Amino acid sequence: MPYQFGLLRLCQSALQGGEGKSGALILAVISALLFTLLFDANVPNARADDVTTSVTVLNTAPTWTVDAQENIGSSTTTPTNSGSVVSWIGTATDSSGDNYYLLICKTSGTPTANISAAPTCNGGVANQWAVSASTGSGLQATAATTTRETFPFQNELNDWFAWVCDGNNPLPRCNLAFRQGSGTTSSPFVVNHPPIFTAISNDGPVDPGDTMTWNSTASDTDVAGVADTVQLIVCRTSGFSNGTCTGGAWATSTLASSNPATTTTIVIPTQDALYSAFVFVIDNHGHSATSTFQGFNSSFTVNNVAPSVSAATVSLEDTDGSGNLTLVTPSATTGPFRVRFTATDNNSCQATVGNEIATATINVYRSGITQAGCDSSGEYNPNNCYASSSPNFSPFVSCTQDGASCSGTSDTTSTWTCTFPLWYVADPTDTATPWTAENWLTSVSILDDDGFSSGLTEGSTGNEMTSFLAFNVTETAIGYGGLEPGQQNDPLATTTDLIALGNIGLDQDLYGDTMCTIWSAPDSCDTNGINPANDIPVSNQKFATSSVGYASTTAFTLTGSTTPAELLIRVPKTTATSSPQERDTYWGINIPSAITQAGSYLGQNTITAKKSNSSFW
Numbered sequence: 001m002p003y004q005f006g007l008l009r010l011c012q013s014a015l016q017g018g019e020g021k022s023g024a025l026i027l028a029v030i031s032a033l034l035f036t037l038l039f040d041a042n043v044p045n046a047r048a049d050d051v052t053t054s055v056t057v058l059n060t061a062p063t064w065t066v067d068a069q070e071n072i073g074s075s076t077t078t079p080t081n082s083g084s085v086v087s088w089i090g091t092a093t094d095s096s097g098d099n100y101y102l103l104i105c106k107t108s109g110t111p112t113a114n115i116s117a118a119p120t121c122n123g124g125v126a127n128q129w130a131v132s133a134s135t136g137s138g139l140q141a142t143a144a145t146t147t148r149e150t151f152p153f154q155n156e157l158n159d160w161f162a163w164v165c166d167g168n169n170p171l172p173r174c175n176l177a178f179r180q181g182s183g184t185t186s187s188p189f190v191v192n193h194p195p196i197f198t199a200i201s202n203d204g205p206v207d208p209g210d211t212m213t214w215n216s217t218a219s220d221t222d223v224a225g226v227a228d229t230v231q232l233i234v235c236r237t238s239g240f241s242n243g244t245c246t247g248g249a250w251a252t253s254t255l256a257s258s259n260p261a262t263t264t265t266i267v268i269p270t271q272d273a274l275y276s277a278f279v280f281v282i283d284n285h286g287h288s289a290t291s292t293f294q295g296f297n298s299s300f301t302v303n304n305v306a307p308s309v310s311a312a313t314v315s316l317e318d319t320d321g322s323g324n325l326t327l328v329t330p331s332a333t334t335g336p337f338r339v340r341f342t343a344t345d346n347n348s349c350q351a352t353v354g355n356e357i358a359t360a361t362i363n364v365y366r367s368g369i370t371q372a373g374c375d376s377s378g379e380y381n382p383n384n385c386y387a388s389s390s391p392n393f394s395p396f397v398s399c400t401q402d403g404a405s406c407s408g409t410s411d412t413t414s415t416w417t418c419t420f421p422l423w424y425v426a427d428p429t430d431t432a433t434p435w436t437a438e439n440w441l442t443s444v445s446i447l448d449d450d451g452f453s454s455g456l457t458e459g460s461t462g463n464e465m466t467s468f469l470a471f472n473v474t475e476t477a478i479g480y481g482g483l484e485p486g487q488q489n490d491p492l493a494t495t496t497d498l499i500a501l502g503n504i505g506l507d508q509d510l511y512g513d514t515m516c517t518i519w520s521a522p523d524s525c526d527t528n529g530i531n532p533a534n535d536i537p538v539s540n541q542k543f544a545t546s547s548v549g550y551a552s553t554t555a556f557t558l559t560g561s562t563t564p565a566e567l568l569i570r571v572p573k574t575t576a577t578s579s580p581q582e583r584d585t586y587w588g589i590n591i592p593s594a595i596t597q598a599g600s601y602l603g604q605n606t607i608t609a610k611k612s613n614s615s616f617w
Contacts (some may be wrong), residue, residue, distance in 0.1 A: 229256055
């Protein structure tokens with residue numbers, strides 16, 4: 001049964017069960033509903049048709065997969081020096097597979113994407129720090145720029161905002177979210193500007209061993225984080241890299257807020273010369289100043305200083321280098337004696353050309369004369385003062401530097417040897433002389449290559465001069481003349497001289513031989529004993545210091561060789577080299593009355609000089 005009719009029945013049942021107005025109302029509603037249903041059942045249905053749909057999905061912006069960071073952190077503790085590169089890295093993925101750009105802007109304003117080209121920062125190029133090359137989706141992009149001292153990098157702190165944009169054609173898009181990194185690789189990047197360097201000076205010239213000081217006028221304007229400090233570096237050469245002198249440094253200052261200064265001690269030895277000193281200022285980040293003073297040659301001079309001689313190094317030596325001074329040449333000079341010493345020069349022993357020490361001079365003297373008494377030409381005396389300034393001495397002195405004694409510019413010392421002669425009259429200082437309490441000394445003076453003198457330095461120890469016994473007897477024979485038996489020389493008349501050719505006063509010892517007509521050698525007349533008829537005994541000869549009578553108490557009897565007789569002839573010490581002192585001995589003989597054999601009688605007397613008492617010199 002159709003559902004319309006079923007519904008009608010239900011309505012009827014409801015109506016039959018209703019009462020009053022309520023039932024009537026219900027019946028009216030149901031009648032209206034039934035009419036509608038009956039009408040719908042009699043209206044025919046229309047046939048349905050299919051239609052297609054379409055939509056264009058527009059390009060979407062790249063999405064961040066790795067946030068942008070500074071490639072190398074540029075912070076207040078690790079700023080980027082002006083002139084250096086600051087760079088950023090980041091990674092984005094494009095859902096359409098488009099390439100993208102990493103754009104670094106100065107502002108947070110949304111940038112403009114460009115078809116098939118790099119995007120532009122909000123506000124244009126003036127607001128752009130850097131932009132990467134076109135980078136494949138999912139690959140890391142790098143954007144970089146080189147900083148400089150001036151605009152737009154004049155500020156220390158520089159905010160940055162990183163964007164990613166594609167270059168889609170026809171609808172390029174930028175991701176609306178910017179990135180600013182994190183930690184020390186986050187915005188802002190920090191530019192370190194060079195120090196300001198406007199003046200340099202030094203306090204040269206200086207001596208070796210002195211302190212050399214450089215003063216600068218320099219500062220730094222950067223104050224982000226902690227204010228920058230500056231440092232002065234003084235290099236030996238112009239080579240300077242990464243805050244270091246490539247050719248060695250003279251001095252390096254500590255970091256200072258401004259005007260750094262530095263010092264160095266000029267080592268001993270240092271040659272007297274002009275030295276280069278190239279100055280550089282850097283900040284505490286190693287950034288170099290860019291002023292005209294950077295690398296300026298603030299040269300200085302090391303002064304020439306006078307050389308010196310240490311008294312302890314001065315030695316006065318004999319000709320063989322050891323022992324007392326010993327004269328060996330009668331009536332002439334002996335040598336070469338030697339003076340050795342060590343020369344010291346704080347400019348080193350080696351000059352820029354040749355030796356630093358150019359010449360040396362010596363004075364040699366008996367200590368009682370003193371250094372002050374033997375330092376000029378007029379004081380020269382062959383007995384006790386050999387002054388270097390005297391033409392009587394200087395031509396015979398030779399002073400030379402020992403060849404291998406100077407090892408180079410790092411050596412302050414060299415040894416020298418001076419050789420010289422001494423006359424035979426040079427005063428002795430050994431025992432039994434007037435100068436036993438003295439010795440011989442030498443004073444040394446040296447000149448450097450610039451004419452600076454050490455002054456005289458007296459050796460702290462000297463040397464003794466030994467007594468030199470040297471003499472001569474001019475006569476080769478004592479002729480008594482012709483005498484008869486029983487006759488004698490009266491007064492004594494025949495003489496022999498005794499000449500002092502050393503440095504002491506003289507007495508003499510005398511002895512003789514028996515005389516006979518067959519004498520041939522000492523003691524040859526005594527072979528068979530004394531024969532009164534033909535031998536003249538040695539005791540028949542007498543000698544004296546003057547022409548006295550044969551029987552005078554001052555005429556002394558000659559003795560034989562076993563017991564020589566002494567004659568205090570007291571020849572003074574020679575003091576003039578060209579006029580040796582001398583005295584004569586007078587001789588006489590008595591012919592024994594027992595002599596019966598006439599003829600020429602011969603014999604031999606021996607004269608031996610010896611040191612006299614010094615009180616008679």
